[in-house]
Amino acid sequence: MTKPAARAPAPPAVAERDIRASDADRDRIAEILREALAEGRLDPEEHAERIDAVYRAKTMGELEPVVRDLPAAGGSRPQPDQGGYAHGPAAPAPDQNLVAIFSAAVRKGRWQAPARINAVAFFGSVEIDLTEAVFPQQQIQINVTALFGSVEIRVPENITLRSSGSGILGSFEVETHEAGDADAPQVHVNGYAVLGSVEAKPKRGAWIRDLRDRLREGHRELRRQVWEDHQQLRQEQREWHERHRAERRERRDRFRKGFDG
Structure with a gap:
């Protein structure tokens, strides 16, 4: 009798953090960041930085730290995408x-x-x-x-x-x-x-993928709008500081003029 051929060892399982992130995973994280921005947990500059990190992320491990310090991240960490059509939550909707x-x-x-x-x-x-x-x-x-x-x-x-x-x-x-x-x-x-x-x-x-494309485009538009608002805020801050410095110089010049006189 011949001995059965030995089975090849199973390939090691891929760790969850090393799984490639999908567009749906990035969109879920972007939604958490949007809520954090609306609630005041993130300022526009922090939001813009984290959004950039989200859309540069390649794996689930790179996405998790982006929302680790936000409330929504604790109970609903991103899970690997279950397929190109799994847009909705796991709980079934009623008839x-x-x-x-x-x-x-x-x-x-x-x-x-x-x-x-x-x-x-x-x-x-x-x-x-x-x-x-x-x-x-x-x-x-x-x-x-x-x-x-x-x-x-x-x-x-x-x-x-x-x-x-x-x-x-x-x-x-x-x-x-x-x-x-x-x-x-x-x-x-x-x-x-x-x-x-x-x-x-x-x-x-x-x-069916058109919906995902529109959602992703909506996130891009939100990022652009937040960035423009942030740039406008920085410009207004610079103008305020310039006016403030000009007023200080004017007061200093008047003081010196009165002192010299």
């Missing part, structure tokens, strides 16, 4: 119900999408727009019931969209789509339309 009876119900903009959404349209219309939503979990299930009404669903272009619904004397149209990334959010649309309509499809040009 959401959208009901339109002889009326309209709309949910859109930047919001935290729950794992389950129930939409009912009875002689009314429901609009669900997920193109700017935060996805705390990968699986999203939307249960729709359209009775003499309509339900319209829009999702980002780079997520998976599936359906298992049906139309009864109505239309149930879902433009199914499989994302190229296995970690992308998955939206499942189930239900039925009776003398009504259900439509779900990706919104062309809307990508």
Whole structure:
């Protein structure tokens, strides 16, 4: 009998502080610094210095010291990014119900999408727009019931969209789509339309990463504004000191003139 081949030793685990920082990690730290600036814990110059350090950081270990002395850093230290789509917090959002009876119900903009959404349209219309939503979990299930009404669903272009619904004397149209990334959010649309309509499809040009890009651009704009305010404050301080020195010289000259006279 031959002996089993010895297993190769497992590679050593990477320490948390040595893990490469993601854009989401930097954005979380920048948000802590923004709150500290608003509360007066940091002055504009300190805030600008720390923001520069945040966006130069390469690893988690370089990010941690930036907020070590701030209250928000103690209980919510940055964690490694769990994937390109993990924008939201770990706690799941509660189920959401959208009901339109002889009326309209709309949910859109930047919001935290729950794992389950129930939409009912009875002689009314429901609009669900997920193109700017935060996805705390990968699986999203939307249960729709359209009775003499309509339900319209829009999702980002780079997520998976599936359906298992049906139309009864109505239309149930879902433009199914499989994302190229296995970690992308998955939206499942189930239900039925009776003398009504259900439509779900990706919104062309809307990508889930666009939200992150806009948030990052917002942080850059905040940094620029804080820097400009700081520069203006320094200029005003210099002008005040110059006026103060000029007044002192003028008083000294008057004193000397009166003394000489």
